[in-house]
Amino acid sequence: MSEKKPEEKDMSRRRYLGMTGAAVAGLVVGGVLGYVAKPTVTAPPITSTETETVTVTGTMAPPPVTTAATPYYKQFSGQTVHAVTHDTADHRAVRALIAPEFQTLTGITIDSEMMGDIVLTQKIYTQLSTGATGPYDSGMVHMWLLEGYERPGWLTNLDPLVNAHPWEGILDLNDYVPLFASWCRTSDGKLSGLPFYGHAGCYMYRKDLAEKWGLTPPKTMDDLLAVTKNAHEMGRKEFGSSFYGISMRGIRGADNPHMYFGWPWAWGGRVLDADYNVVANSPECVQAFDYYGKILQSYGPSGSATFHWPEVQRGIMEGTVFSILEATDMPGSIEDPTASKTAGKIGYALLPNGPANTTPMFSYTTTWPVFAHSPVAEAALLWSEYATSGYSQKKTVIEGNFFRTGLTSKSAWTACAAAQPAKYWMAPVLLQAMEQTTNEYMPKIPEVMEIAGPHGDAVSSIVAGTPAKVALDKAAKEIYDILTKAGYNIQMKYPV
Amino acid sequence: MRTRSLELSKYLYLLPAIAFLCVLTLYPFAQSIIWSFYQYDPAKSIYKFIGLGNFSDYLLGDRFLGNAVNTFTFAFSTTGASFLIGLIVALVLNRKLRGTPIFRVILLLPLMMAPVAAGLFWKFLYNADIGLIPQLLSYIGIPRTDWTANPSLALFSVVVVDLWEWTPFMILLLLAGMQAIPLEPYESARIDGASSWQLLTRITLPQMKSTIAIAVLIRFMDALRAFDILWMLTQGGPGRVSETISVTAFIYLYLNYHVGYSAAIAVIMIIITTGISMGFVRYLTRK
Numbered sequence: 001m002s003e004k005k006p007e008e009k010d011m012s013r014r015r016y017l018g019m020t021g022a023a024v025a026g027l028v029v030g031g032v033l034g035y036v037a038k039p040t041v042t043a044p045p046i047t048s049t050e051t052e053t054v055t056v057t058g059t060m061a062p063p064p065v066t067t068a069a070t071p072y073y074k075q076f077s078g079q080t081v082h083a084v085t086h087d088t089a090d091h092r093a094v095r096a097l098i099a100p101e102f103q104t105l106t107g108i109t110i111d112s113e114m115m116g117d118i119v120l121t122q123k124i125y126t127q128l129s130t131g132a133t134g135p136y137d138s139g140m141v142h143m144w145l146l147e148g149y150e151r152p153g154w155l156t157n158l159d160p161l162v163n164a165h166p167w168e169g170i171l172d173l174n175d176y177v178p179l180f181a182s183w184c185r186t187s188d189g190k191l192s193g194l195p196f197y198g199h200a201g202c203y204m205y206r207k208d209l210a211e212k213w214g215l216t217p218p219k220t221m222d223d224l225l226a227v228t229k230n231a232h233e234m235g236r237k238e239f240g241s242s243f244y245g246i247s248m249r250g251i252r253g254a255d256n257p258h259m260y261f262g263w264p265w266a267w268g269g270r271v272l273d274a275d276y277n278v279v280a281n282s283p284e285c286v287q288a289f290d291y292y293g294k295i296l297q298s299y300g301p302s303g304s305a306t307f308h309w310p311e312v313q314r315g316i317m318e319g320t321v322f323s324i325l326e327a328t329d330m331p332g333s334i335e336d337p338t339a340s341k342t343a344g345k346i347g348y349a350l351l352p353n354g355p356a357n358t359t360p361m362f363s364y365t366t367t368w369p370v371f372a373h374s375p376v377a378e379a380a381l382l383w384s385e386y387a388t389s390g391y392s393q394k395k396t397v398i399e400g401n402f403f404r405t406g407l408t409s410k411s412a413w414t415a416c417a418a419a420q421p422a423k424y425w426m427a428p429v430l431l432q433a434m435e436q437t438t439n440e441y442m443p444k445i446p447e448v449m450e451i452a453g454p455h456g457d458a459v460s461s462i463v464a465g466t467p468a469k470v471a472l473d474k475a476a477k478e479i480y481d482i483l484t485k486a487g488y489n490i491q492m493k494y495p496v
Numbered sequence: 497m498r499t500r501s502l503e504l505s506k507y508l509y510l511l512p513a514i515a516f517l518c519v520l521t522l523y524p525f526a527q528s529i530i531w532s533f534y535q536y537d538p539a540k541s542i543y544k545f546i547g548l549g550n551f552s553d554y555l556l557g558d559r560f561l562g563n564a565v566n567t568f569t570f571a572f573s574t575t576g577a578s579f580l581i582g583l584i585v586a587l588v589l590n591r592k593l594r595g596t597p598i599f600r601v602i603l604l605l606p607l608m609m610a611p612v613a614a615g616l617f618w619k620f621l622y623n624a625d626i627g628l629i630p631q632l633l634s635y636i637g638i639p640r641t642d643w644t645a646n647p648s649l650a651l652f653s654v655v656v657v658d659l660w661e662w663t664p665f666m667i668l669l670l671l672a673g674m675q676a677i678p679l680e681p682y683e684s685a686r687i688d689g690a691s692s693w694q695l696l697t698r699i700t701l702p703q704m705k706s707t708i709a710i711a712v713l714i715r716f717m718d719a720l721r722a723f724d725i726l727w728m729l730t731q732g733g734p735g736r737v738s739e740t741i742s743v744t745a746f747i748y749l750y751l752n753y754h755v756g757y758s759a760a761i762a763v764i765m766i767i768i769t770t771g772i773s774m775g776f777v778r779y780l781t782r783k
Contacts, residue, residue, distance in 0.1 A: 013505065016509060020512075118750075122750055125753065129538030129539060129753070130538070148539050149539070151539075151540075152538075152539055152540065152541055241640070242625040250645075250734070251731065251733065252731060252732065252733035252734060252735060252736070253731055253732075253733070253747070253751070254747075254751050254752075301624065301625065301642070302624040302640070302641045302642045302645060302646070303622075303623060303624055303642030303644065303645040304645065305645040305647075305733060305734035305735075306642070306644050306645045306730060306731070306733055306734060307645075320625060446539060446540065449751060449752065450752045450754075453747060453751065453752065457733070457735055457736055458735070460733045460734045460735050461647075461734060461735030461736075463734065464645065464646070464647045464733075464734035464735055464737075465647065466647075466735060471735070474558075478558070
């Protein structure tokens with residue numbers, strides 16, 4: 001038997017236990033130190049040196065004081081509502097200005113957590129799908145997810161609560177812009193959320209260049225093509241090869257059903273007909289997306305096939321694009337002189353009509369539902385009502401000086417436009433865009449995101465150069481497979 | 497003679513590591529395999545055993561072939577290129593030239609960058625209008641285009657970023673392997689009149705065979721399951737031209753919420769990775 005070298009000597013039990021004890025002690029000490037040193041998470045202070053400046057420019061009338069001995073909204077004093085919202089300027093405004101007032105009024109504590117969109121959606125889904133009772137009582141849900149969340153009973157039906165306890169001066173369902181309010185009702189008519197933020201689609205263009213080049217906002221898709229072509233050519237002569245006539249989204253995937261599903265509406269096209277039969281590859285849809293692809297290939301930035309809204313918005317803000325077809329909430333960024341090179345130079349017009357004598361449909365709403373399992377559902381609803389109310393929307397704009405263009409309250413739009421006409425001069429056009437948009441283009445089915453995937457992939461392919469018929473045929477087949485597998489008894493109206 | 501308590505204590509020493517492994521690796525792995533045999537859709541409260549249904553749907557569906565081609569194209573090209581580049585750079589660094597320590601630090605910088613940050617950074621570099629790469633290429637007559645939006649270049653654009661990020665890792669491993677080779681064979685060979693090429697092919701590479709096997713294997717397995725850099729740069733687009741198996745698994749889990757289907761795709765990925773890796777190791781380490 002060979003002798004072991006010194007370094008191969010077996011570790012003694014005492015030494016092993018000593019080392020293990022040291023390791024465990026180290027973990028405990030490290031954990032305690034980390035806990036003690038962990039910074040307390042608080043709402044970011046709003047100071048004049050930051051983007052969100054709180055400058056009180058006026059005093060708004062507080063909500064009407066009820067004469068009831070114990071108002072309904074005071075009956076939940078002492079409860080805490082845990083809400084999760086997007087990390088946006090609108091939410092920060094609400095947290096800074098509205099939450100403290102609400103807490104004083106009701107005695108309900110608001111614990112508001114903010115995070116990015118994808119993480120927020122995944123966290124909410126994980127909580128709701130596993131039947132967990134925490135940590136959130138309410139949170140932001142994209143309107144296209146509402147149906148899928150409501151059907152398994154994950155969301156509180158707000159109708160009974162709202163009808164039984166109307167909050168005078170705060171909740172007025174008729175004050176919400178009808179388009180945004182419609183997104184908050186599921187296919188069975190239930191009120192499943194309240195609209196916190198919303199937009200429709202509009203045409204935004206360089207009015208300074210349009211005046212210079214003798215161009216006017218297009219009324220039809222043929223006009224759009226002509227205006228874009230002229231702007232593209234004249235812009236390149238003046239600014240070089242990095243100037244483009246138009247920019248629109250082209251990214252693949254399920255992130256843009258509110259735009260892609262609505263585009264063919266202007267040609268009379270749909271993704272699904274009234275009986276859920278697949279018509280995504282109808283001649284009208286092919287024409288619509290053939291147009292979409294060609295206008296971007298000819299006059300759009302070369303990266304259009306991967307563009308989401310930030311890239312489109314950046315183009316108009318940097319002055320490298322003449323026009324965009326985008327969301328009505330973009331003026332909040334585009335007209336910010338600290339962030340945009342083209343602030344004050346942008347004109348706003350309605351989307352042009354297509355051959356079907358209607359515009360493309362383009363709309364989005366962030367809904368604010370209350371989760372069904374929440375033990376403080378009534379308190380959570382009160383917070384949603386207060387935070388989405390016309391009063392709060394007005395307050396954040398008029399008193400807080402936040403430039404919010406995703407407002408969902410008609411009275412807030414009117415009041416803000418009257419109080420700050422220099423900022424909200426484009427409000428009439430934006431409101432008109434919202435009025436002429438319907439939500440009928442989006443199928444209200446739980447599988448909407450799943451069918452939006454292949455459809456979005458097709459749009460991206462088309463923008464990248466694939467013929468529209470080829471891409472849409474493939475998408476239609478996949479949509480058909482998805483829906484038949486989900487149990488729908490449907491047909492492909494245009495078989496491949 | 498070992499006592500029974502000594503035998504038992506061996507396993508006790510391993511217990512913390514085994515517990516850690518079970519909780520954080522084996523349990524999720526086993527759960528994923530179980531779910532792969534189920535139609536599991538939490539939103540519809542569906543949890544139904546369907547056997548190999550998920551596997552056949554994916555393998556026989558339209559998406560698998562494209563995903564597999566993209567996955568292997570990406571993995572082979574990034575692994576092969578990073579090996580060649582890594583070997584050349586390691587050979588240079590092994591010469592102990594002036595400034596070698598500084599070059600080593602600079603080379604490691606991409607490795608320190610989070611893949612998400614690297615993806616965002618390179619997205620700007622590729623931008624047709626403001627990006628440095630199209631700008632430089634335009635000086636030699638190549639028209640500006642956004643690589644990530646060009647169907648012919650999208651996957652290649654991700655390969656370049658992956659190379660930039662992970663070649664330093666290959667360099668480190670290969671350099672360590674080179675520096676472990678004793679000097680005597682080189683001295684003997686030089687005395688016998690061997691050329692540099694002969695030194696490389698007859699001494700360096702054979703001596704580094706196991707190092708090369710490990711480096712290439714780790715890189716290849718990592719490349720097969722790459723996701724973050726793909727998602728940040730192209731999201732698998734435009735269309736699906738750069739969509740890989742891991743991107744599809746992500747889409748089905750986090751966007752479509754089909755847990756069972758996504759688990760099946762992940763299991764397929766594991767089988768492919770394991771099979772190729774085992775064969776690869778066997779080939780490289782054969783006597």
